[in-house]
Amino acid sequence: VDDRIAAARAALGQELHTYRWVVEEGQVRQFLRATRPDGLAGTSSDDVPVCFTVTTGLWGISHPELLEALGLDVGRVVHGEQRFEVSRMLEVGEEYIVRHRVSDVHVKLGRRAGRMLVVVVETTVEDADGELCVRELHTSIQTER
Amino acid sequence: VSAEFHPGQQAPVMTVGPLRLTDIVRYAGASGDLNPVHHDPDVARSLGHPDVFVMGMLPGSILGAFATWWLAPLLVRRLDLRFVDRVWTHERLECSGEVAAVQGGPSSEVTANLWIRAAGGDVKVSGACTAVLMPRTDRPAG
Numbered sequence: 001v002d003d004r005i006a007a008a009r010a011a012l013g014q015e016l017h018t019y020r021w022v023v024e025e026g027q028v029r030q031f032l033r034a035t036r037p038d039g040l041a042g043t044s045s046d047d048v049p050v051c052f053t054v055t056t057g058l059w060g061i062s063h064p065e066l067l068e069a070l071g072l073d074v075g076r077v078v079h080g081e082q083r084f085e086v087s088r089m090l091e092v093g094e095e096y097i098v099r100h101r102v103s104d105v106h107v108k109l110g111r112r113a114g115r116m117l118v119v120v121v122e123t124t125v126e127d128a129d130g131e132l133c134v135r136e137l138h139t140s141i142q143t144e145r
Numbered sequence: 146v147s148a149e150f151h152p153g154q155q156a157p158v159m160t161v162g163p164l165r166l167t168d169i170v171r172y173a174g175a176s177g178d179l180n181p182v183h184h185d186p187d188v189a190r191s192l193g194h195p196d197v198f199v200m201g202m203l204p205g206s207i208l209g210a211f212a213t214w215w216l217a218p219l220l221v222r223r224l225d226l227r228f229v230d231r232v233w234t235h236e237r238l239e240c241s242g243e244v245a246a247v248q249g250g251p252s253s254e255v256t257a258n259l260w261i262r263a264a265g266g267d268v269k270v271s272g273a274c275t276a277v278l279m280p281r282t283d284r285p286a287g
Binding site for chain 2: 030049050055057075076079
């Protein structure tokens with residue numbers, strides 16, 4: 001785990017990947033179908049869902065691949081928390097720039113799990129003018145055992 | 146804005162699931178989350194799990210959709226999710242929430258707590274969101 005901590009810390013603050021992302025109508029529909037319960041079908045607007053930025057990996061790098069590149073053992077990683085901050089609604093058909101970077105690395109002591117490595121990856125989505133639209137924080141926890 | 150919210154207001158309880166393997170696979174395809182621990186029982190067992198389990202962001206995204214529906218016409222501009230416990234493919238779930246605070250006049254900013262729990266059981270995903278009146282787009286209509 002010490003090697004993993006060192007590897008993750010070395011990546012702290014670095015921009016890991018930057019790529020172009022287009023919000024496609026078909027992909028939004030597919031995501032809605034997968035995540036909108038039957039009880040809500042037809043009641044919600046057709047706005048891009050608040051959690052839709054989790055799909056950016058389909059254009060760039062998936063989250064497991066990102067964690068692997070940081071030296072984590074993906075099979076023993078749990079997803080602890082996730083945050084979405086929307087400053088501007090995404091629009092179908094629009095093109096954006098996605099950036100991933102490691103925003104926090106720390107060690108936590110769990111009562112049962114022992115020492116845990118906590119890695120927070122920040123994803124930002126900017127429009128063509130460079131204006132921030134969505135910021136997403138994905139917290140992964142890697143246990144020692 | 147016609148909808149008004151007040152602190153302590155409860156969201157209706159919405160039942161969800163069970164989220165079966167097909168739902169997991171559909172979400173995996175839609176999101177790009179192809180971690181095999183969620184769709185390949187052999188991999189899940191080799192890692193010490195009794196079976197595959199639902200990726201947290203599936204109930205997490207359902208909670209996001211629920212909040213969007215419940216708090217409309219306000220728009221959810223911040224959503225915090227905490228994955229408390231695993232969701233298994235046989236579990237029936239319940240989704241709900243409660244308004245924690247209202248600021249800036251009649252419902253111009255609402256903060257709410259959200260949760261998905263096993264029906265009649267423990268919380269699986271807890272969350273909080275802030276919803277506001279905000280322009281959907283800067284572009285002129287039409």
